[in-house]
Amino acid sequence: MHRWPVTCSTTPVAPACSDADVTDEVSATDPEVEDPVREVGVGPHPTPWPDDARLDPDLLANGDRRNVADRYRYWTNEAIVADLDRRRHTFHVAIENWQHDLNIGNVVRTANAFNAAAVHIVGKRRWNRRGAMVTDRYLHVDHHEDVASLSEFATSERLEMIAIDVVPGAGPIETVSLPERALFVFGQEGPGLSPEALDAASMVCSIAQYGSTRSINVAVAAGIAMHTWIRQHADAPPAG
Numbered sequence: 001m002h003r004w005p006v007t008c009s010t011t012p013v014a015p016a017c018s019d020a021d022v023t024d025e026v027s028a029t030d031p032e033v034e035d036p037v038r039e040v041g042v043g044p045h046p047t048p049w050p051d052d053a054r055l056d057p058d059l060l061a062n063g064d065r066r067n068v069a070d071r072y073r074y075w076t077n078e079a080i081v082a083d084l085d086r087r088r089h090t091f092h093v094a095i096e097n098w099q100h101d102l103n104i105g106n107v108v109r110t111a112n113a114f115n116a117a118a119v120h121i122v123g124k125r126r127w128n129r130r131g132a133m134v135t136d137r138y139l140h141v142d143h144h145e146d147v148a149s150l151s152e153f154a155t156s157e158r159l160e161m162i163a164i165d166v167v168p169g170a171g172p173i174e175t176v177s178l179p180e181r182a183l184f185v186f187g188q189e190g191p192g193l194s195p196e197a198l199d200a201a202s203m204v205c206s207i208a209q210y211g212s213t214r215s216i217n218v219a220v221a222a223g224i225a226m227h228t229w230i231r232q233h234a235d236a237p238p239a240g
């Protein structure tokens, strides 16, 4: 089993985000001031190129500017998906999409980061891909007409459906034991989860809040739920 390191490094490391994700203000003494438009990723690969079928000749020739982990530099998209498929986690994520929720892209991006088995869109098929930052290329996004179809899928895959929402009777996700084969279902901004989704779930969990607002953004809630599963079930992530 690949164990988590016990301590955190105190050595400063390069930021894990790409420039495409973050806009930082730079000071006059910052070396980046000379060249504020830094390119993300890597340039053309020196020749001779490695003999590896996973590598994309076009990326080797022109450079790889995608927002991918270093271990995937120059790999074809298909090779990356195949590698992720070999070690996908056993949790799925579903989000209801009755009103074209703009947060779905962000949920997809986080599901990719935590290597979810798949994301399921319930309701309208079309969803706004903007927040996904093209991460939907690297994971499986399925569509279900309604909650009944999602529920059938969960039964056929032996997944326990867990509704995540702020509703009376919900258990605190902070202390609950999440099942290894889990399907988290999230509701929409505004209405929250549909009664059908709440009925279909075997467990309902909420995230503790301490401020004045009733709820948090659904993509944030999805990130917290996924990471709670990771803390309970996942091994340390691959290096690089």
Ligand SMILES: C[S@@+](CC[C@H](N)C(=O)[O-])C[C@H]1O[C@@H](n2cnc3c(N)ncnc32)[C@H](O)[C@@H]1O
Binding pocket: 164, 165, 166, 185, 186, 187, 188, 189, 190, 191, 192, 193, 205, 206, 207, 208, 209, 214, 215, 216, 217, 218, 219, 221
């Ligand atoms: C903005 S909330 C919907 C409103 C919420 N049903 C209410 O009563 O105010 C949208 C979705 O985000 C998720 N969510 C937001 N805050 C949450 C919390 N504290 N605990 C669990 N889920 C939450 C749920 O999936 C919810 O359906």
